[in-house]
Amino acid sequence: MFLLQIDSTIQDTAATAVVDAANKAQELRFMDLLVKGGWVMIPLAILFFLGLVIFVERYLTIRKASAKKSANLMSQVRQSILTGKLDSAMALCRNSNTPLGRMLQKGLLRIGRPIKEIEGAIENVGKLEVSKLEKNISILGIVAGIAPMLGFVGTISGVIRIFYNISLSDNISIGIISGGLYEKMITSASGLMIGIFAYVGYHILNIMVDRVILRLETDAVEFIDLLEEPGR
Numbered sequence: 001m002f003l004l005q006i007d008s009t010i011q012d013t014a015a016t017a018v019v020d021a022a023n024k025a026q027e028l029r030f031m032d033l034l035v036k037g038g039w040v041m042i043p044l045a046i047l048f049f050l051g052l053v054i055f056v057e058r059y060l061t062i063r064k065a066s067a068k069k070s071a072n073l074m075s076q077v078r079q080s081i082l083t084g085k086l087d088s089a090m091a092l093c094r095n096s097n098t099p100l101g102r103m104l105q106k107g108l109l110r111i112g113r114p115i116k117e118i119e120g121a122i123e124n125v126g127k128l129e130v131s132k133l134e135k136n137i138s139i140l141g142i143v144a145g146i147a148p149m150l151g152f153v154g155t156i157s158g159v160i161r162i163f164y165n166i167s168l169s170d171n172i173s174i175g176i177i178s179g180g181l182y183e184k185m186i187t188s189a190s191g192l193m194i195g196i197f198a199y200v201g202y203h204i205l206n207i208m209v210d211r212v213i214l215r216l217e218t219d220a221v222e223f224i225d226l227l228e229e230p231g232r
Helices: 001-028 030-036 041-065 069-082 088-095 100-108 114-135 137-169 172-227
Strands: none
Touching: 041 114, 041 137, 041 172, 069 088, 069 100, 069 172, 088 100, 100 114, 100 172, 114 172, 137 172
């Protein structure tokens, strides 16, 4: 019985030790990890918020340009032109406040001039509108490239510091090396996550812009064809 009690006590002690270790592991919070990353986490945080602000702002802007209201604009303008109500078509384009509306409005202002001139005016406005949609998207590409490299620089500088301290103290301890190393790897992990976010966001926005461009080109061709119809 005495031996059984000792064995039971040992098992309880081991279980308690495991629970304590698990609790300590749980106490390693996400914010604590970020703080342990060091000074490199500051520029990484700036890059993250910069990328987030640009992505949200561009996403909402491009989404507005491809909204259903813009999609229905061409059919409404077409109906107004066919009925001879050019003022109504101009009002529709002006009130839409969309890239397509500004393109069609420029074309309507040129009605009566050669088709080539109207087509050139629409094309120029279209290029300007596309450049507005693409504004700051390239910054996301820059963030996607810089963030992982910056995180890697933080890790390398931390590893150099660890081995420098070991050379001074002449104390090679796995605990010291692994403890310092996992803290410095935080910068690499953070940089990679920010880079992935920026990379995905960059391509999502470019895909959305390409869809808007295709829509603008399709409607511009339809508008020119409408002006070239017999009787116009």
